[in-house]
Amino acid sequence: MQVPFLDVGATYTELAAELDAAHQRVMRHGWYVLGREVEAFETEFAAAVGAGGACGVASGLDALTLALRALGVGPGDEVVVPSMTFIATWLSVSATGATPVAAEPDERSGGLDPVATRHAITERTRAVVPVHLFGLPVDVEAFEALAAEHDLRLVFDAAQAHGARVGDRPVGAHGDASAWSFYPAKNLGAFGDGGAVTFSDPAVGDRLRSLRNYGSSAKYVHDERGANSRLDELQAAFLRVKLPHLDRWNTRRAAIASRYGDALAELPVDLPVEPPGRTSAWHLFVIGTDRRDELAEHLDASGVGTVVHYPIPPHRQQAYAASCVAELPIADRLAARSLSLPIGPHLTDAQVDQVIASIRSFPW
Numbered sequence: 538m539q540v541p542f543l544d545v546g547a548t549y550t551e552l553a554a555e556l557d558a559a560h561q562r563v564m565r566h567g568w569y570v571l572g573r574e575v576e577a578f579e580t581e582f583a584a585a586v587g588a589g590g591a592c593g594v595a596s597g598l599d600a601l602t603l604a605l606r607a608l609g610v611g612p613g614d615e616v617v618v619p620s621m622t623f624i625a626t627w628l629s630v631s632a633t634g635a636t637p638v639a640a641e642p643d644e645r646s647g648g649l650d651p652v653a654t655r656h657a658i659t660e661r662t663r664a665v666v667p668v669h670l671f672g673l674p675v676d677v678e679a680f681e682a683l684a685a686e687h688d689l690r691l692v693f694d695a696a697q698a699h700g701a702r703v704g705d706r707p708v709g710a711h712g713d714a715s716a717w718s719f720y721p722a723k724n725l726g727a728f729g730d731g732g733a734v735t736f737s738d739p740a741v742g743d744r745l746r747s748l749r750n751y752g753s754s755a756k757y758v759h760d761e762r763g764a765n766s767r768l769d770e771l772q773a774a775f776l777r778v779k780l781p782h783l784d785r786w787n788t789r790r791a792a793i794a795s796r797y798g799d800a801l802a803e804l805p806v807d808l809p810v811e812p813p814g815r816t817s818a819w820h821l822f823v824i825g826t827d828r829r830d831e832l833a834e835h836l837d838a839s840g841v842g843t844v845v846h847y848p849i850p851p852h853r854q855q856a857y858a859a860s861c862v863a864e865l866p867i868a869d870r871l872a873a874r875s876l877s878l879p880i881g882p883h884l885t886d887a888q889v890d891q892v893i894a895s896i897r898s899f900p901w
């Protein structure tokens with residue numbers, strides 16, 4: 538049996554009738570950009586993630602970039618970002634004209650460390666972008682306190698954390714804004730690209746709606762240099778079909794994570810942690826071992842797909858080669874030792890058993 542790392546087509550198979558109906562509804566309505574589907578999805582998504590409002594945009598990268606711009610971040614500013622993340626977190630800061638300044642994660646949880654963040658703050662720092670990495674919420678209270686103390690804007694990169702919670706509050710309830718991606722592989726994925734920003738201040742929402750639509754508040758009136766970054770009606774209609782299933786899918790992800798955790802507890806690997814009060818969305822299940830490459834080959838030979846998140850941290854990428862970055866040993870170590878196991882709502886118990894058996898049969 539093959540256990541693919543990810544089966545993005547499985548949600549279509551599960552919900553084909555409803556998705557096809559949503560598709561036809563949009564096609565027949567004849568309105569494809571910024572219409573009633575996007576508006577309805579924004580209301581439904583904001584409610585689901587505990588936010589006051591939502592603004593649909595074209596991607597997770599744009600969600601981050603436009604959130605920072607809406608909060609006034611721009612050239613001359615510094616923004617603290619985690620050293621270990623998908624490069625989009627850094628690119629969004631660069632896209633505003635500001636400078637990303639890396640701070641290291643807490644090695645056990647992988648999430649940006651509030652203490653390291655404090656040390657990275659200078660008089661030019663305008664914002665912090667913590668990432669709920671792999672679906673695990675960061676220490677949101679610590680970042681809210683830090684932001685209040687230093688008068689910083691706080692934007693959470695929630696691209697991997699749809700449905701994650703802190704206590705009984707969904708992660709979208711925190712900070713000035715949260716940025717979401719609906720890339721197909723995410724916990725809530727579209728059938729193409731998409732993203733959203735959630736916020737609590739309606740003025741931020743107004744600014745975002747202008748920025749995503751050519752900086753326009755009225756047709757052919759342009760108040761600022763905005764972008765064309767809109768969530769399609771079709772993608773919004775598909776997301777409205779999928780959203781009611783998110784919690785159930787995340788519950789299945791958590792059950793798989795718990796089985797991996799129990800079954801691998803005796804092995805010499807670092808397992809993901811879920812600190813008290815924080816409920817992961819289990820976007821990824823990432824283990825750590827010095828023998829990462831050997832283990833990945835062994836699993837591949839037994840039909841189990843794995844991926845490394847992320848093999849080259851942003852500060853080692855050519856894209857940031859010209860900027861002067863300090864030593865970031867924790868990011869380097871995570872990049873060298875991390876391996877993501879298959880996890881997803883449609884993975885069967887038999888497939889999970891096979892992943893576990895294959896890891897156990899590795900000559901530890």
Ligand SMILES: *Cc1c(COP(=O)(O)O)cnc(C)c1O
Nearest residue numbers: 596597598623625626696718720
């Ligand atoms: C996927 C992702 C993004 C970017 O989302 P896109 O929709 O692909 O632009 C940003 N940050 C993180 C942490 C991600 O995983």
